[in-house]
Amino acid sequence: MTRAFGDGKLKEHISSEPDVMVEMIDPDTDQFIILASDSLWKVMSNEDAFDRIREFDDAQEASKELIKEALARGGNDDISCIVVAFHSSL
DSSP states (O other): OGGGTTOGGGTTTOOOSOOOOOOOOOTTTOOEEEEEOHHHHTTOOHHHHHHHHTTOSOHHHHHHHHHHHHHHTTOOSOOOEEEEESSTTO
């Protein structure tokens, strides 16, 4: 709904206040985080996305792979994806 921030008719349905969470990163188990639009998540589960990129060494290539896979699975909306690696393993 970010495109609707300026739409007065939708103000009662949206908020410009961000949801903020603080999470501790476990260096023994946490490898990366995937930030993606709902277009990717409509066609892939968390597990599918993880399994698809777990062996990648490059975060940018991993995000490209997730977009490519989402398109192959029928994702047809705007698909955005960023993979943030916590360690040098990705």
